[in-house]
Amino acid sequence: MPISYFHAAILGLLQGVSELFPVSSLGHTVIIPKLLGWNIHQNAPYFLTFLVALHLATALVLLAFFWRDWVRIVKGIGRSLRDREIAPDDADAKLGWLLVVGTIPAGILGLTLQDKLRSLFASPQYASIFLALNALVLFGAELLRRRAPVTADDDDERIARTVGWRDTTLVGAAQALALIPGFSRSGASMGGGLLVGLSHKDAARFAFLLATPIIIAAAVLKLPDLAGSQGNGVRGPALVGALCSAVTAFLAVRFLMRYFETNTLLPFAIYCAAAGTAAAIYFAVS
């Protein structure tokens, strides 16, 4: 069996947390097995197929967690298409189209660059260096962030009033950084949200909403591989890993939405700097 059930469970638990915490799930999935001496071929098609199942589980948890928001957003998009305009007071419609526009650059860059970037940089050495650099992204976002000026009771209304079309394009494109193992998707998009003037809580909310369609789409595109020959020997562990990932993803998103009401990205930046540097030194000397 290419991946044992124990390894699958550990990787699943790790994926659920690290996908949503701004610390790079892909980077951790590349670094941790190597640190623990697990004999897993991380560039092998079966491992990428296994990861797809974990990503799909995480994305489905995000979808369920923000389900009411998604219903409002989809209805808002429908209203705007019917009326052929995005009414200034329709925050759901504006937020929906912000997510659509933000997903386009992330989708294009992901579809066209994913395989090339992963094959180039999917080594533990690179991932640990990029994890340390991820700390700079988080530090930079905190340093350069604009204060949140818009006050509104509704979370989605605040986001819709603060984020512009150019902003969402840049935040969406920033997600592509996560194609490189070690850089965090949520970190890049939360950082982008802070730069355009969102509060930490709203930046996290926008990042999670923005990540959901792209992660689901990427997973669904790769899902046939799990059913095909690349999934041989991996389906059982993938199911266990996905369940573990779903549990920790739910706990992570619930924790983070409370955490960012009063806290910043700095602890995650410090963790990335320390863990990335330590792992890079370990791989260099071992």
Add this chain to the structure above:
Amino acid sequence: MNRRTLAALAVVLGIALIAIAIVYWVEPAKSLPSFFPGHQAGSTHHHTKHGIASFLVGLAAFAFAWFNTGPKKTRAASS
């Protein structure tokens, strides 16, 4: 550039991108025009993902045209 011209350009772009998407889905990499990203002599691989990306951007262009040709109700009411 006025809204109608922008909408017309978006429609042309949308049609072109969806046509490109179909080419990606139907033709193997060796048969793609040489200026297309993904063209590779001798390869029978189909660039499905390139096609999906092109199709989605085409749809976005149509959505842009749809909004730009709609009645300006809100702006008319507020002015």
